[in-house]
Each structure stands twice: as C-alpha cells, then as structure tokens.
Amino acid sequence: MDYWIDIFNVVLIFSIFTISLNLLIGYAGQVSVAHAAFGAIGGYAAAYLQANAGFSFWPGLAAGTFGAGLIGLLMSLPALRLRPEYLVLLTIAVSAIVLAIVGAVAELGGAYGITASRPADLWPIPGGPLLFPIQWTLPLIGFAAPTFFVCWRMGQSAWGRVLRGIRDDEVATRALGHNVYIFKVIVFSVTSAFAGLAGVLLFFYNQIVSPSVYGLDVSLKIFAMTIFGGLGNFVGSILGTAVVQLLQPILENVVKLEPGNAFLIQLVIYGIGLAILVRVRPQGLLPEGVSLLPARAAERVAPPSVRSAAATKAVNIGTSRPSQLQPPTGAGPILEVRGLSKQFGGIVACRDLSLDLETGKIAALVGPNGAGKTTVFNLLTGAFGADSGSIKLNGEELCGLGPDAVARKGMARTFQDVRLFARMSALENVMLAMRGIEGGSGGEKLSDLFLHPRRAARAERSERDGAMEHLRLVGLADVAGTAAGALSYGQQKLVSFARLMATDADVLLLDEPASGVDARWVDKLLELVVYARDRGKTICIVEHSLHVVEQLADTVFFMELGHITAKGTIRELTSDPRLAEVYFGTV
Numbered sequence: 001m002d003y004w005i006d007i008f009n010v011v012l013i014f015s016i017f018t019i020s021l022n023l024l025i026g027y028a029g030q031v032s033v034a035h036a037a038f039g040a041i042g043g044y045a046a047a048y049l050q051a052n053a054g055f056s057f058w059p060g061l062a063a064g065t066f067g068a069g070l071i072g073l074l075m076s077l078p079a080l081r082l083r084p085e086y087l088v089l090l091t092i093a094v095s096a097i098v099l100a101i102v103g104a105v106a107e108l109g110g111a112y113g114i115t116a117s118r119p120a121d122l123w124p125i126p127g128g129p130l131l132f133p134i135q136w137t138l139p140l141i142g143f144a145a146p147t148f149f150v151c152w153r154m155g156q157s158a159w160g161r162v163l164r165g166i167r168d169d170e171v172a173t174r175a176l177g178h179n180v181y182i183f184k185v186i187v188f189s190v191t192s193a194f195a196g197l198a199g200v201l202l203f204f205y206n207q208i209v210s211p212s213v214y215g216l217d218v219s220l221k222i223f224a225m226t227i228f229g230g231l232g233n234f235v236g237s238i239l240g241t242a243v244v245q246l247l248q249p250i251l252e253n254v255v256k257l258e259p260g261n262a263f264l265i266q267l268v269i270y271g272i273g274l275a276i277l278v279r280v281r282p283q284g285l286l287p288e289g290v291s292l293l294p295a296r297a298a299e300r301v302a303p304p305s306v307r308s309a310a311a312t313k314a315v316n317i318g319t320s321r322p323s324q325l326q327p328p329t330g331a332g333p334i335l336e337v338r339g340l341s342k343q344f345g346g347i348v349a350c351r352d353l354s355l356d357l358e359t360g361k362i363a364a365l366v367g368p369n370g371a372g373k374t375t376v377f378n379l380l381t382g383a384f385g386a387d388s389g390s391i392k393l394n395g396e397e398l399c400g401l402g403p404d405a406v407a408r409k410g411m412a413r414t415f416q417d418v419r420l421f422a423r424m425s426a427l428e429n430v431m432l433a434m435r436g437i438e439g440g441s442g443g444e445k446l447s448d449l450f451l452h453p454r455r456a457a458r459a460e461r462s463e464r465d466g467a468m469e470h471l472r473l474v475g476l477a478d479v480a481g482t483a484a485g486a487l488s489y490g491q492q493k494l495v496s497f498a499r500l501m502a503t504d505a506d507v508l509l510l511d512e513p514a515s516g517v518d519a520r521w522v523d524k525l526l527e528l529v530v531y532a533r534d535r536g537k538t539i540c541i542v543e544h545s546l547h548v549v550e551q552l553a554d555t556v557f558f559m560e561l562g563h564i565t566a567k568g569t570i571r572e573l574t575s576d577p578r579l580a581e582v583y584f585g586t587v
C-alpha cells in the first residue's frame with residue numbers, strides 16, 4: 001500500500017511542476033526546458049540551509065521557493081527579449097549550468113548531493129515529523145491545490161487572456177497596448193518559484209537532493225507530461241503527470257515485469273505514446289477549453305453575455321454618409337509627423353516624410369505597391385524605430401516608444417493581415433483590447449485577482465459587456481463565442497475593427513480595411529469608419545480601393561518611393577496624369 005501512496009505523492013509533487021509549466025508554455029507560449037533546474041535551486045537551497053543554518057521546513061520552503069523565483073526573474077530579464085527558439089536554448093544552458101554547479105561545489109555534496117539531517121516537521125501544524133508516505137499525502141495535496149488555484153486563477157483571468165494573446169500573436173498583443181515584456185517576466189518568475197517549491201518538496205520528501213533528481217532528463221519528462229496532458233489545461237497537466245508517472249509502477253506490479261525491463265518498456269511506450277499523440281491529438285489528452293465537467297466546457301464556448309439572437313442584433317449605426325454627430329471642426333492636427341525616415345539596408349522605405357492628421361477627419365495614404373505605406377504605419381505605431389524624424393500625438397513625442405506605449409498614448413492600428421487571436425473567441429479578442437489602454441501601466445492588475453476578487457470580477461463583467469457592445473456595433477454579437485479563426489475573412493475584419501474601437505484610441509490607423517473582403521462587408525466597414533469618425537476619432541487608412549478612398553477620405557496623401565509627393569482629394573490626385581501613371585502604370 002505504501003508503494004502506491006508513495007507514487008501518488010510523487011504525482012502530487014510533479015503536478016506542481018507540470019501545472020506551473022503549463023501556465024508558462026500553454027498560456028504564455030514561452031517554452032522552457034529548465035523547470036527541473038529551478039526545482040534544483042529550491043531543493044538545494046532548502047537542503048543547504050537545513051545542513052548549515054539549521055533551517056526547518058517552513059523557512060527552508062520559503063527560501064527555496066523565493067530563491068528559485070528570484071533566479072527565474074533575473075534570468076528572464078535578458079532571456080525574454082530573445083526569440084522563442086533562443087529561449088529554449090538558453091533554458092537548456094541554464095539547466096546545464098545549474099547542474100554543473102551543484103555537481104561541482106563541495107559544500108553542495110558534489111555528485112552525492114546533500115542528505116537531510118532530520119525529517120520535515122510542519123510545526124506549528126500538529127502531527128510531528130513526516131516519516132511515512134501516508135503522512136505526506138495531505139500536506140502535499142495542501143501544496144498542489146493552491147498551486148492549481150493560483151495558476152488557474154492567473155490563466156483564466158484577464159491577465160491570462162493577455163498571456164494567451166502573447167502566445168498567439170505577440171505583435172498584435174503589443175499593438176493593443178499591453179506591455180508583453182512585463183507579463184512574460186512575471187509569468188516566468190512565478191512559474192520558476194513554483195518549480196522551486198516542487199524542488200523543495202522533493203528534497204524533504206526524499207530526504208536527499210542530488211543532481212540526478214533534477215537532471216535535464218527530468219526537465220524533459222516534466223515537459224512531456226505537460227504536453228501529454230494538454231497545453232492550456234491544468235487538469236490535463238495532472239492527468240499527464242499521473243499517466244507518465246504511473247506507467248513504470250503498473251508495468252512492474254500489475255503486468256509483473258522485472259524492474260529493469262519495466263523501465264525500458266515504459267520508455268518505449270512513452271515514446272510511441274507521444275508519437276501517436278502528436279499525430280492524432282496534438283492538443284494533448286485534455287486540450288485547452290475542454291473540461292471534465294461538460295457544463296463548464298459549454299460555458300466557455302458560449303459566454304454568458306451572449307443571450308439571444310434578438311438581443312445581439314447589430315446596433316443600427318446609420319447606413320448613409322450624413323453624420324449623426326458633427327466631427328470637431330478647426331481643432332487642428334492631432335498628429336504631426338516631420339522628417340520621418342527609415343531605411344532597410346539599401347532600401348529607403350520612408351524618406352523625409354511629413355504629414356498632419358486633422359482631428360476628427362479621415363485621411364488616406366495611397367500609392368503604388370512598395371511605396372512605403374505600411375512602413376509609415378509601422379513607424380507611427382512604434383513597430384519600427386525611425387532613423388530620424390518626429391511623431392507628435394497631441395503635441396507629445398512618440399518617437400522612441402514601443403507599440404504598446406504608443407497604443408496607450410492613444411494611437412492604435414489594424415493590420416493588413418488582420419492578426420486576430422485565432423484560438424480565442426471573437427469576444428475575447430475584443431476584451432483583450434480593453435484593459436491595455438485603460439490600465440495605463442500596461443495591464444490587468446494581478447493583485448486584484450487575489451486580494452480583491454470582487455473588484456476583479458466586476459472589472460471582468462464590465463469589460464465583457466463593453467466588448468459585447470463593440471461586437472453588437474459591428475453586427476457580430478451572435479458569433480461572440482466563436483473562435484476568431486473560424487469566422488469568415490470579412491467577419492474577421494469586422495472583429496478587428498471592433499477590437500480597434502475597444503482600445504479607445506483617438507487615432508485609428510486602418511491598414512487595407514477592405515482588401516480581400518466581400519462587397520457586403522465592405523459596405524459595413526465603410527459605415528463603421530464613418531461612425532468612428534463621427535464619434536470624434538481621427539482616422540488614417542491605407543487602401544488600394546479608390547472607391548473606398550473616395551467614399552471615406554477627406555484628405556488623401558499620395559506616396560511614392562517613401563515620400564509624400566501630393567496631397568488633395570482623390571479626384572484631384574487621379575486627375576493628375578503623372579500620378580495616374582505612377583499609380584495605374586498608364587495615363
């Protein structure tokens with residue numbers, strides 16, 4: 001019996017590893033194969049402090065957990081600016097360095113590690129020293145359950161929505177005003193701390209730490225358990241841990257294989273299992289959004305705010321050009337661009353470009369392919385750093401700011417290729433746009449999640465309702481719960497417009513809003529752009545359809561070879577034979 005209890009206990013400890021790794025990989029998309037190494041930092045810290053400073057269980061646990069979190073934080077500061085593939089390499093290097101250090105330092109016991117000088121005692125919790133597996137089960141549940149709760153709470157909240165945004169499209173997440181770097185650093189540090197906690201528990205449970213307990217193979221095993229269980233699903237992590245951890249004991253005790261053979265065969269089964277899983281169920285045993293409780297799974301797909309088709313009919317936003325509200329007149333330019341230049345090697349994509357966007361007006365940027373229109377949007381929104389020049393929004397210099405900061409200052413954009421978060425629902429896509437700008441500091445308040453849950457729930461409800469309003473506005477409330485990737489291209493463009501409106505930015509940059517869109521959606525988009533303008537937004541569109549430009553734009557800038565060469569109405573520009581030739585290739 002003790003044997004199976006022991007295995008159950010190890011599953012509980014490893015669940016702490018896999019649940020936290022799932023938050024890091026499954027939610028934030030940051031792949032680390034050094035999770036066991038952070039466990040080593042925790043385990044060795046607790047063991048060393050017990051041996052040399054007489055630390056008992058709780059101080060050892062705090063030191064090990066905090067130490068691993070701190071080293072995770074320090075490592076993440078440079079690492080999370082790297083591309084994902086380099087992050088994987090870096091975590092392998094970290095794992096190798098940690099193992100080399102603990103294996104080489106004499107005070108840490110070298111290859112033999114450190115043996116505990118006394119068993120764990122949870123005093124002031126009664127029960128005395130923990131000597132047998134059965135005594136450990138309840139305390140370990142007591143550690144695994146809060147780990148699950150904290151990771152689940154972080155993952156399922158608005159905070160986790162930003163993590164999923166980062167995972168699916170970091171560029172789009174930044175463009176919505178979220179400081180993705182801070183989110184990544186926090187999640188890396190928190191998950192490293194949980195790995196440290198699991199490492200401390202392994203030390204106290206096994207009564208020994210040694211390099212082999214936390215080797216790269218163990219990190220890979222934790223990684224495999226997490227993938228096996230299903231990324232983005234914490235119950236899946238527990239399931240994946242149990243399946244992988246139970247394989248060898250079942251082969252030994254139920255199938256009655258020799259331990260040596262059982263070890264080899266479990267490796268074979270494990271390899272074949274992963275190969276089959278990758279082929280037939282790459283999302284893992286329990287994929288993201290799938291619950292063991294059918295009712296909860298359904299809840300996730302259909303958000304509560306989606307009530308009925310009748311309630312979700314598009315708001316009548318007025319279908320004709322005449323405005324319902326008059327745009328501000330004579331307010332002057334909200335955006336002033338002077339001498340903007342950008343070169344890519346030998347290609348001058350933007351050359352000494354100057355333009356003003358008048359408050360509450362619609363401007364258009366037109367020109368032949370490769371003229372540099374998208375580059376201008378990228379420069380204005382901070383996606384590219386300018387070589388020289390100035391961009392002033394409401395008189396405030398934006399040059400040098402990143403895309404998230406620019407969005408928070410009040411200028412947001414759509415993308416030529418839409419860039420919705422395909423796995424998230426249309427509603428979540430819009431909700432993701434709402435806090436980045438409101439929050440000012442780049443986001444959702446993690447402290448509210450745990451310290452003020454009611455406030456967090458209220459904020460979530462009001463965001464959900466606000467996002468539904470934006471979806472109603474574009475006529476897509478009835479597909480609020482549908483994954484954005486499953487919508488038609490025209491619908492996706494409308495969701496991206498709703499998302500843009502949800503940012504509450506003053507200046508909206510629309511990159512080819514009508515391209516590739518069915519005629520009926522184009523009309524809708526035109527109405528929406530006029531609606532936004534009438535609500536005081538300043539809009540600039542890059543668009544190849546001159547029909548769309550004619551319908552919308554008050555002022556048109558003509559761009560050639562990275563420079564604005566003409567300005568006027570579309571009729572004035574197209575009646576100039578030289579510009580017509582540049583644009584259409586013919587007079």
Ligand SMILES: Nc1ncnc2c1ncn2[C@@H]1O[C@H](COP(=O)(O)OP(=O)(O)OP(=O)(O)O)[C@@H](O)[C@H]1O
Binds near residue numbers: 348349367370372373
């Ligand atoms: N990241 C980049 N690296 C190198 N060159 C780039 C980059 N982005 C744009 N360019 C180059 O800058 C020039 C302007 O490109 P840009 O996409 O801004 O033009 P565009 O007017 O938007 O074209 P289109 O109408 O076809 O979208 C092109 O020659 C392009 O190849």
